[in-house]
């Protein structure tokens with residue numbers, strides 16, 4: 001003790017085993033009289049609770065080495081906003097990337113696959129968020145160009161996808177149970193039939209921008225019908241009608257040039273194509 005301070009008023013209750021250290025000076029030497037060796041293991045870092053995870057998002061700037069970007073994240077209050085942070089966590093739960101047991105957050109195998117796949121890439125870096133926030137602010141102040149920013153974002157997206165494709169051969173997820181992830185994408189891919197193909201009796205399915213015959217891959221059956229005809233979207237109900245009854249309901253709102261008109265679509269057996277059928 002160098003200075004007693006308030007201990008002058010309230011003296012320290014000396015316990016028997018407490019030894020008052022002697023005054024030490026620089027260069028003093030000591031003598032080791034006894035050593036103990038204690039076995040132990042370091043503890044892994046504690047898992048986060050949901051609340052801590054939100055705090056972590058808020059203070060993400062702390063973990064950035066670039067000081068300027070750290071400032072940006074401090075100013076923008078980290079990842080997400082006060083209003084969206086809880087929602088982001090909820091979305092991760094809903095999409096089964098994380099699960100919360102007794103208020104402790106665990107990544108699922110699906111989450112681990114994503115973490116491994118993204119790795120240390122730009123997508124996972126708070127720096128990128130900081131840079132974007134910075135740029136958005138500049139755009140708000142008319143100091144940066146929005147179209148230029150969007151062009152860069154598009155380029156970055158293409159690069160990220162390209163990188164993912166390139167590195168995908170080195171991914172190894174064998175230690176994870178990925179069946180749940182695969183099952184989902186498989187069932188999603190299974191197309192539901194709109195009806196029978198008028199050319200070959202195959203199944204007509206949704207092919208994205210158009211409906212087409214499932215036999216195309218085997219027999220090159222050319223039956224297709226566009227989802228949008230003369231600017232008018234054709235409903236699934238009408239596609240089904242066309243395939244079943246040979247004709248849709250009257251559809252309003254086809255437009256050609258400045259004109260709009262109503263017509264039904266019908267399968268023309270002779271011409272082997274879809275025609276417009278007008279009321280009269």
Ligand SMILES: [Zn+2]
Pocket residue numbers: 197198199200201202203213214215216221222223
């Ligand atoms: Zn067909």
